[in-house]
Amino acid sequence: MSGLANRYNWVKSPLIASAPMRLISGPALAHAVSSAGGFGFLAAGVDVTNLSQDLQTFKSILSTSPVPNYSLDVLPVGVGFILWGADLQHTLQILSQPDTPPPAAAWLFAPSNPSQLKSWAEGIRTATESKTDIWVQVSSVADAIETMAVASPDVLVVQGCDAGGHGRYQSAGLISLLPEVIDAVSAYCDKKDIPVPFFIAAGGISDVRGVGAAVALGAEGAALGTRYLASEEAIIKKGYQDAVIRASDGGVSTVRTDVYDKLRGTANWPEGYGGRGVTNKSYEDAMGGKDFEENTKLYKAAEAMGDAGWEGEEARMTTYAGTGVGLVTKVMGAAQITREVRGEK
Ligand SMILES: Cc1cc2nc3c(=O)[nH]c(=O)nc-3n(C[C@H](O)[C@H](O)[C@H](O)COP(=O)(O)O)c2cc1C
Known part of the structure; x- marks a missing residue:
């Protein structure tokens, strides 16, 4: 069993995540993915106003349809935040409610600057007593190293240029980007004597062949957005x-x-x-x-x-x-x- 399937005990290997897609990835989609042994993400995006409600809805679906094997100290779901627009203080209030286990992961994307990413990672770790893992989506080697330096994430989501939705104009395809990121980050962690994060691939992966390729390149699994646009549970016109x-x-x-x-x-x-x-x-x-x-x-x-x-x-x-x-x-x-x-x- 791979490391991430050990860490999230409802997850099967290779890990399949439904990427947080603003306005599209709601509780029903996230729950269906986690129920099938994947890692479902809600999308707060740039606006956390509906996040409490989405987490409540997720919990209520969970109470009638439990996700097999999940541990009770976290919810078997993640939440995606777009950092340049989302409100950190409001987020921390929501994630630190004493009566609700926090989500298993926060997926951070597109900070305005590195210090904003640092504040988010530290804030979430403190508010959730490190129960919520930090996933950060990056799309270049430079982004990956900077992210390690300021946020030391548990998971790096490496986003190739094929990805749907937002990403950097200057980025490479996964076939070259992912192994180069893994090598550079591993060397950095070795030098700094810090743990190497887990790697998840994102961008252009729509079927089992793409997932197999991501694993061959060194990822523990894949995050898919576009494929889940064509799911029954997506909130989409x-x-x-x-x-x-x-x-x-x-x-x-x-x-x-x-x-x-x-x-x-x-x-x-x-x-x-x-x-x-x-x-x-x-x-x-x-x-x-x-x-x-x-x-x-x-x-x-x-x-x-x-x-x-x-x-x-x-x-x-x-x-x-x-x-x-x-x-x-x-x-x-x-x-x-x-x-x-x-x-x-
Ligand atoms: C419609 C759509 C909306 C997206 N919204 C977000 C988002 O809110 N936050 C985020 O981190 N990434 C977002 N993404 C990018 C995904 O995180 C991921 O990188 C991408 O979906 C992977 O590529 P794929 O679409 O080819 O599977 C979005 C992607 C799509 C297709």
Whole structure:
């Protein structure tokens, strides 16, 4: 049994995590993944207002449908935070409620600066008496070493350039990035005499072959976002889900860009981050030099159209997804996805 499956006793090896996806990864998805021996994440994202409620809902699902083998001192779930926007003090209040076990992991992503990452890691460890593990998602060797220096995480999620949603523009594919990060971090830990973290791979992994490749490269498992967009439990508009299933050839059909951030008005990401998604008319018009106000007006009109905003030649709505979209061909239950990508029938 691998180290992480020992650490989280409901988890089977290789570890399959459903990545925290803002507005999409809710309690039902996280619970289904953890129930199947994976590691489900809720997504607080940049706004922790709904986190208490999400944890309560998770607990109430858990009480009627227990996750096999979990230990009672933590909830068998993680929570993802986008650090540049989320409120640390409010988070610490929520995570330190005496009557509720804290989540087993906090997944930290996109700090404005290293000292913010340090405050989050230290704050969460203190508030939860180190019951909540610190996972940090990084997308370069430099990020990984800096993260080790300020936060010494239990788990490093190494995000390759194929990942859906936000990530760094300057990043490599997992096949070169992951082993280089593992070597550099291992050497750093050896020099500093600190424990080597566990490594999880993220980015473009949509099936059992991708998970096998991640393990061959040295990871303990994989975090999947795009594949879980096509789960029954994802909180997602049908038009968005259909667009993910329709899309193929992800290196051609998706791109990392800030066009959709601008159109949606979420343009506070730190320098160097963009969101990867399926391209459509909004992107084409922006690249073609269409006036921003006009493009925004058309985007808002598409939003008002509901599912149709993702359909046809005039599709304009944000469809964040990774290059693995072409391997996502049908909607399935999240538990079944988890078992299938782990290599079970
Ligand atoms: C729709 C969507 C939303 C995402 N939202 C978040 C988020 O809120 N926080 C975060 O740390 N990562 C987020 N990500 C990135 C994931 O953590 C992860 O890196 C990515 O999904 C892995 O690549 P894949 O989509 O190819 O599986 C998101 C990804 C997608 C597709």
